[in-house]
Amino acid sequence: MAKLFINEKNKKGHINAELYGNFSEHLGRCIYEGLYVGENSDIPNTNGMRNDVVAALREMKLPVLRWPGGCFADEYHWKDGIGPKETRKKMINTHWGGVTEDNSFGTHEFFELCEQIGCKTYINGNVGSGTVQEMSEWVEYMTFDGVSPMAELRKKNGHEKAWKVDYFGVGNENWGCGGNMSPNYYANLYRRYQTYVRNYNSESPIFKVCCGPNGGDAYWTEEVLKTCHENVPKESHGLMNGLSMHYYTVTEDWSVKGSATEFDDKSWYKTLSKALYIETLINMHGAIMDKYDPDKKIGLIIDEWGTWFDCEPGTNPGFLYQQNTMRDALVAGLSLNVFNKHCDRVKMANIAQLVNVLQAVILTDGPKMLLTPTYHVFHMYKYHQDAELVESFIEGTKTIGEENEFMVPNIQESVSVDKDGVVTITLNNLSIKDSEDMEIKFAELKPSEVTSAIVTGDMHSYNTFENPDKVKETEFKDFNVTQSGISFKLPACSVIQFRVK
Ligand code: AHR
Helix, strand or coil, X not given: CEEEEEEEEEEEEECCHHHHEEECCCCCCCCECCCECCCCCCCCEECCEEHHHXXXXXXXXXXXXXXXXXXXXXXXXXXXXXXXXXXXXXXXXXXXXXXXXXXXCCHHHHHXXXXXXCCEEEEEXXXXXXXXXXXXHHHHHHHCCCXXXXXXXXXXXXXXXXXXCCEEEECCCCCCCCCCCCHHHHHHHHHHHHHCCCCCCCCCCCEEEECCCECCCXXXXXXXXXXXXXXXXXXXXXXXXXXXEEEEECCCCCCCCCCCCCCCHHHHHHHHHXXXXXXXXXXXXXXXXXXXXXXXXXXXXXXEEEECCCCXXXXXXXXXXXXXXXXXXXXXXXXXXXHHHCCCCEEEEEEECCECCCCCCEEEECCEEEECHHHHHHHHHHHHCCCEEEEEEXXXXXXXXXXXXXXXXXXXXXXXXXXXXXXXEEEEECCCCCCEEEEXXXXXXXXXXXXXXXXXXXXXXXXXXXXXXXXXXEECCCEEECCCEEEEEECCCEEEEEXXX
């Protein structure tokens, strides 16, 4: 028996909706086919955007979308993607499969997509192979409403009004694909490039994201914070609003990552324990950030995370297309609980990637679309968006696993309360076989209305185009409401959500 104690009166911090963000890159079939099919496609679309995908993302309440990369961002020259489509430059996508990029999806299309979804915008600029002028003109093109060469160009291309750029990344993975820079070299470039990311609209300033570490690279974090935050005059603090971090859950190693669908018990626990390692990284980089920024003004932006397995057999290895099982559902569930619990420092997170790439929430096959187990987790967790984290604690967790090295707790949780006082509880049972008797106890709340939803199944379960609903969110009714809480049996291998009034 495990008991979840909730002190709903003790609010611990605001959960930014953006923790539930996503990422879309010009990679494989993410943008082309997955999101954008063009106005003349037989696939039902609005201004080229797939209606089925947009509807699903609205239903999931996608809060923010990052674009155009990834590694692609530091090779992307935004002027190639504006103006009449027939004259847009065709280029090779050298990073991802060597395919032709015809630039038919560019700046205008990205904003159109975000408008249809109803989400915030996160643009990633090019430091690796782009100039300061290019970056500064892009910002002018997107956000300046007055008279200027770039504003005129935007108008000529059919968009009178400036758009709103909510987040802007100054480079991506500049320690790797974004230019193989040393932290010091990048940090000085950051200072320079970000200067020209102008805030043309003082009422909605752009949130600037500095490229942060790869996984556990503490040296990068220290150096970048020293150069871009500590060693600038106090009045210039604010050169960065966020520092990014990338961490992928790779079960084996980067050369043989392992299959997304065929795995044994050991690999299940290894994956989940590696996913949970993200909390160690948040604590580690958070401690360094606390040293330079004790008031937590700079957000940790986990703008790439999720599972990375070997791509599906028979698919282009450069397209990173992988299936998504109950194991991915658990990785999503436990990672999102970790982000909630660290909402004092983590201000945005963007799972990689939205459609057809890595730990996608949606897969498509021509006109067909399916929702992955990961989608259903994001859907169940959406009530945490913009809610307040509250104190919670589980008594009676067990440590489980197949090897001493890769042990995980059997149960993991996070709890929030929204502006109407509704409590959302999300719980994961990481065990492959064992259900757990559970009791939820509130400090004061006497539950009057309780609803619950669950995603559960055999650990290998996943959705196919022939059987798209094998794993799905279903209503969970098997609980008893007591004077001070809720009791129920939490099935093995499950992600569950309660909404309590
Ligand atoms: O998400 C795939 C790639 O992973 C991104 O392009 C890059 O930033 C990271 O290495």
